[in-house]
Amino acid sequence: MKKLLAATLILLLACSACFAEGDAVTSATLKIDQLPAVTSENSAILVVYFSPDDTVRAAAYTIAAELNADLFEIVPEELYTADDLNYMNSKSRSMTEMMDKDARPAISALPEDLGAYDTVFLCYPIWGGQAPKIILSFLENVDLSGKTLVPFATSNSSGIGSSGTALHACTDGSVNWLDGKGVKKNVAAEDIVSWVQELSLK
Numbered sequence: 333m334k335k336l337l338a339a340t341l342i343l344l345l346a347c348s349a350c351f352a353e354g355d356a357v358t359s360a361t362l363k364i365d366q367l368p369a370v371t372s373e374n375s376a377i378l379v380v381y382f383s384p385d386d387t388v389r390a391a392a393y394t395i396a397a398e399l400n401a402d403l404f405e406i407v408p409e410e411l412y413t414a415d416d417l418n419y420m421n422s423k424s425r426s427m428t429e430m431m432d433k434d435a436r437p438a439i440s441a442l443p444e445d446l447g448a449y450d451t452v453f454l455c456y457p458i459w460g461g462q463a464p465k466i467i468l469s470f471l472e473n474v475d476l477s478g479k480t481l482v483p484f485a486t487s488n489s490s491g492i493g494s495s496g497t498a499l500h501a502c503t504d505g506s507v508n509w510l511d512g513k514g515v516k517k518n519v520a521a522e523d524i525v526s527w528v529q530e531l532s533l534k
């Protein structure tokens with residue numbers, strides 16, 4: 333019980349510290365109303381994203397537009413409300429999930445066939461320093477064997493931290509995990525494009 337309380341406190345402190353900084357950001361560069369056009373044709377690259385508040389969505393579109401990649405959105409069976417996303421409430425849905433190692437929120441639909449893809453970007457917001465548990469739900473329910481996986485995260489200030497490597501355990505040894513990238517939510521789209529170009533995936 334003491335351990336649980338301590339973990340909750342650490343999670344809340346981590347979140348409140350980063351939000352103090354994040355809240356000051358009023359001119360985020362990644363905006364949902366400025367999504368770049370994505371044209372993909374027989375792409376071998378898929379950009380998967382989960383974005384309850386749209387920041388990751390804009391980043392995912394930026395990545396997909398640069399690579400002419402396909403997009404797939406992880407849509408929760410039960411959408412997250414503003415109350416669900418309240419990190420200051422240790423009993424909110426998001427915080428409860430992050431405290432529960434077995435939490436696997438249901439996804440409304442999974443991609444039918446990933447056979448055509450050799451590289452999959454996995455884009456998510458940082459929650460309490462980690463990937464939201466729904467990302468684990470995704471990884472545990474699709475066949476990614478033999479593919480290259482690229483984690484990508486947006487956050488207020490934490491960066492990608494250990495969130496990418498923590499996901500490795502969800503896949504088998506045949507997956508080639510790249511280091512991935514974490515950006516602050518007010519990142520310039522050009523910075524994401526530069527990183528994508530450095531990966532030399534085309």
Ligand SMILES: Cc1cc2nc3c(=O)[nH]c(=O)nc-3n(C[C@H](O)[C@H](O)[C@H](O)COP(=O)(O)O)c2cc1C
Nearest residue numbers: 350383385386387388457458460461487488489490
């Ligand atoms: C439940 C919750 C926990 C969060 N925890 C952190 C955190 O630990 N560190 C951080 O820098 N940002 C944290 N954030 C901020 C998000 O990572 C950031 O706003 C992200 O860009 C949101 O992406 P979205 O707009 O696609 O949902 C948290 C946000 C939520 C809702």
